[in-house]
Amino acid sequence: KQEVTQIPAALSVPEGENLVLNCSFTDSAIYNLQWFRQDPGKGLTSLLLIQSSQREQTSGRLNASLDKSSGRSTLYIAASQPGDSATYLCAVGPRGGSEKLVFGKGMKLTVNP
Amino acid sequence: GAVVSQHPSWVICKSGTSVKIECRSLDFQATTMFWYRQFPKQSLMLMATSNEGSKATYEQGVEKDKFLINHASLTLSTLTVTSAHPEDSSFYICSALRQDLTGEQYFGPGTRLTVT
Numbered sequence: 278k279q280e281v282t283q284i285p286a287a288l289s290v291p292e293g294e295n296l297v298l299n300c301s302f303t304d305s306a307i308y309n310l311q312w313f314r315q316d317p318g319k320g321l322t323s324l325l326l327i328q329s330s331q332r333e334q335t336s337g338r339l340n341a342s343l344d345k346s347s348g349r350s351t352l353y354i355a356a357s358q359p360g361d362s363a364t365y366l367c368a369v370g371p372r373g374g375s376e377k378l379v380f381g382k383g384m385k386l387t388v389n390p
Numbered sequence: 391g392a393v394v395s396q397h398p399s400w401v402i403c404k405s406g407t408s409v410k411i412e413c414r415s416l417d418f419q420a421t422t423m424f425w426y427r428q429f430p431k432q433s434l435m436l437m438a439t440s441n442e443g444s445k446a447t448y449e450q451g452v453e454k455d456k457f458l459i460n461h462a463s464l465t466l467s468t469l470t471v472t473s474a475h476p477e478d479s480s481f482y483i484c485s486a487l488r489q490d491l492t493g494e495q496y497f498g499p500g501t502r503l504t505v506t
Contacts, residue, residue: 309493320396320483321434321497366433370495376422376487378495382433 279304281369283381291389292359298352298384300367305345308370311378312341312352315364324365325352329372357388392418394486396498403474403505410470411501413484419464420486424495425457428481440467474505 280303290296300310309328313321325334325341327350333342338355354361364385368378393416403409413423421442426434438459439447446459458470467486471478481502485495 311494313497318481318500318502320499321485323494323496326494370493376493376495377424377436377439378485380433 279379281379281381283384287385289387294357296354296357300350302348302369305348306372308372310350311368313366359388359390362388392496394496394498396501400502408472413467413498415465415486422487423467424485425469426483476505479505
């Protein structure tokens, strides 16, 4: 059974820092991996999607990497801003055609001005 | 990016009544949609997989007779919470699967249900 872990559960940093958010998964046979952002009381916003054949994806100040063999993905946020404060969720899409995402519990990020 | 809407965004109902929540994919067709619920400060819990033209597939522990799912078209899935109770109060989120090579899911903004 696939399990997704995000550590730490919360992080508070001053504005301007470069951040590293970690996600680990137990079964390397994945179809894809998505990083989401969730603001309080809101739905999920997809940030980056990495296919199993890819090693990284970039969008603006965000860069996500994937290492299937070690069961890890990392989301880098460059030059963090207070507007980046949110909960970040990592989700793995398993092989087998079920397309059911397996979510981590998320990491609550607070960027202080 | 693709857009998924939910309606209503929030609803308050009395215990014992039924509530219907709609999930629409606005700019793409989705044969598969998913329904999640989320309790405060918790991650998303998958409730069921909604398949256009066929019965939904429910996760273990989710009562199919209580949470009725209908996926009547390629752009609309509905979740009806029947005989709602206060413990059904939660944040319900749907997602639509983009049926292309990426397999990306797009999420709706969520519906806050409060049962009094």
